[in-house]
Amino acid sequence: MNKEHKEIRAMIFDLDGVITDTAKYHYEAWKLLADELGLPFDREFNEQLKGIDRIASLEKILSQSPDGGQFVTREQKQEWADRKNANYQLLIERVDESELLPGIMDLFEDLLAAGIPIGLASASRNARTLLQQLKLVSRFDVIVDPSSVAQGKPAPDIFLKAAEELGVAPHYCVGVEDAEAGIQAIKRAGMFAVGVGDADILSTADYIVSETRQLSLERINSHFFK
Numbered sequence: 001m002n003k004e005h006k007e008i009r010a011m012i013f014d015l016d017g018v019i020t021d022t023a024k025y026h027y028e029a030w031k032l033l034a035d036e037l038g039l040p041f042d043r044e045f046n047e048q049l050k051g052i053d054r055i056a057s058l059e060k061i062l063s064q065s066p067d068g069g070q071f072v073t074r075e076q077k078q079e080w081a082d083r084k085n086a087n088y089q090l091l092i093e094r095v096d097e098s099e100l101l102p103g104i105m106d107l108f109e110d111l112l113a114a115g116i117p118i119g120l121a122s123a124s125r126n127a128r129t130l131l132q133q134l135k136l137v138s139r140f141d142v143i144v145d146p147s148s149v150a151q152g153k154p155a156p157d158i159f160l161k162a163a164e165e166l167g168v169a170p171h172y173c174v175g176v177e178d179a180e181a182g183i184q185a186i187k188r189a190g191m192f193a194v195g196v197g198d199a200d201i202l203s204t205a206d207y208i209v210s211e212t213r214q215l216s217l218e219r220i221n222s223h224f225f226k
């Protein structure tokens with residue numbers, strides 16, 4: 001592709017840990033369940049669960065048990081996943097606009113002013129509820145339902161679906177993520193990946209900031225054009 005014609009035509013966001021700090025509530029909700037099941041679980045292990053859907057996350061936790069969780073039935077897994085989700089829904093009940101991460105609203109304003117559409121590519125089935133609580137639903141041109149894609153992150157499906165629904169070719173899209181699995185998904189989709197968080201964990205991103213307050217359209221643009 002001719003570099004001179006390269007420009008950002010869409011920005012596609014993850015939700016948990018990028019727009020709002022719900023990543024901490026996912027951790028707490030899994031921790032409660034893991035403690036009940038007597039399974040080891042800490043913040044370091046939790047890093048592997050970021051971006052990963054509910055059942056796949058549970059399976060990773062169960063893989064820590066002596067038999068690797070291989071004899072757990074589908075029904076039992078569903079029951080535990082539902083229990084984690086009930087824990088999580090209690091924790092997010094009171095989330096409102098005050099829990100928007102710093103700099104996100106300014107970035108959305110800049111995107112709006114520049115006419116760049118915004119998509120949501122969250123693995124969470126609670127995403128729409130959270131966007132409602134954050135009063136953000138109308139900000140998004142596209143919200144992909146994670147149950148509508150065949151494979152979760154790190155597969156590229158959800159980012160590709162967002163780009164398709166926005167009508168923008170992937171190489172004109174920027175994806176923003178706080179999880180390793182999410183960065184992999186963006187890269188596999190052929191998009192420019194912005195990582196928010198630890199540079200060691202997100203090392204395959206094209207541009208990394210440690211906090212959302214450092215995100216700006218101008219800075220992302222200057223790296224996109226490199």
Ligand SMILES: O=P(O)(O)OC[C@H]1O[C@@H](O)[C@H](O)[C@@H](O)[C@@H]1O
Nearest residue numbers: 016026050051054123124125126
């Ligand atoms: O259980 P939910 O709300 O559908 O979320 C699925 C996944 O959504 C992702 O956004 C989170 O990073 C994961 O931690 C979470 O497991």
Ligand SMILES: [Mg+2]
Nearest residue numbers: 014016017178
């Ligand atoms: Mg995330």
